[in-house]
Amino acid sequence: MPELPEVETVCRTLREPLVGRTISAAVVTWPRTVEPLDPGDFTARVSDATVDAIERRAKLIVARLSTGDTLTTHLRMTGKLLYTRHGATPPEEPERHLRIAYELDNLDMLEFFDARKFGRVRLHTAEEWDDVSASYGPEPLDPDFTSDWLYQRLRATTRQIKPLLLDQKFIAGIGNIYADEALFLARIHPLKPANTISRRKAEALHQAIVSVLSQAIANAGTTLRDYRSGSGAIGMNKPNLNVYGAPPGTPCPRCGARLKRLVVGQRGTTICPRCQRLR
Ligand SMILES: [Zn+2]
Incomplete structure (x- = not known):
């Protein structure tokens, strides 16, 4: 989507x-x-x-x-x-x-x-x-989306981090692709309760969200199958994805461990079990 x-x-x-x-x-x-x-x-x-x-x-x-x-x-x-x-x-x-x-x-x-x-x-x-x-949460590329805002909001809920990132009322515009990519970059397990994420990790997550979204915009989006721009062009961002869509067993691009597929809130989710630990 x-x-x-x-x-x-x-x-x-x-x-x-x-x-x-x-x-x-x-x-x-x-x-x-x-x-x-x-x-x-x-x-x-x-x-x-x-x-x-x-x-x-x-x-x-x-x-x-x-x-x-x-x-x-x-x-x-x-x-x-x-x-x-x-x-x-x-x-x-x-x-x-x-x-x-x-x-x-x-x-x-x-x-x-x-x-x-x-x-x-x-x-x-x-x-x-x-x-x-x-009714929507803040835009992640607007200046009012800051790492401090994110940290304070994460502290206030015990919800698991991935479903929270997908909740459009919490933050606008993130779906399955960029949630998986941002959590991978920030080394956060998708099931981690939001209030257990440290300030340092929240800062990493904030930076990862801004970075994966900005990079994808610079590449005119990610086309996996259907997506086209308004002029019918495909997006060129797919080669920049680290984990999303990678078959289970693919080596982690960061540490080489085998990527794993989970189901989180009914959504397929790809993680590196070594980089993203639940503890
Ligand atoms: Zn890894």
Whole structure:
């Protein structure tokens, strides 16, 4: 599933072509994608709206519209939000995976493809959006996410560290890939209760989170299978992953011990049993 760096990359690739454009028409071909609105209400509310800004919040692609509405796209498993210039070759996606097509005032197209149909596109009023945004934890690349903030928040809970990092209310945008990578870099076992993590380890974790996310953004995200940027490009960060997706038994890139696979909160998790000890 796309995480913060992938969604950030989509936002960056869509910003230049999309900001300032007006949506002249929209077609919803899979009604559940826009629930709870019905397709007619959705298309009526986005038609003739100008895109004032493209932002990211957590794993949401956020389009601020001139109507005051905020249009959010959550890619979930297989969603792709692809921009095609008028006259350019259309995306190499099966037509049957198209869920929403937006036509823009310059005849360019923005299309949401989603093979598995878990992706969600929502329209929020200004007030609704404030509530949605406030329901997420801090952005890990914002200045207010500091190692001291992290340490204080870890001290306050006995929850296991990996499920805590995946909790979007605790911190925004981290998923399975970057949680495993950050815990590996910081040498923290994913099952460790948060309140038993020392200040020194919390500092290492803070640094690891910022570093894995920044590196992935610099490489336009990690494509394992489905993820594409807004221009259809694959992400180049996969070679930088240390543990995520490595088959059990692969040597640890740091110490050479054999990597191990665990299930933590129903999520597959790869660790080095020597570097990441539970004690
Ligand atoms: Zn190791």
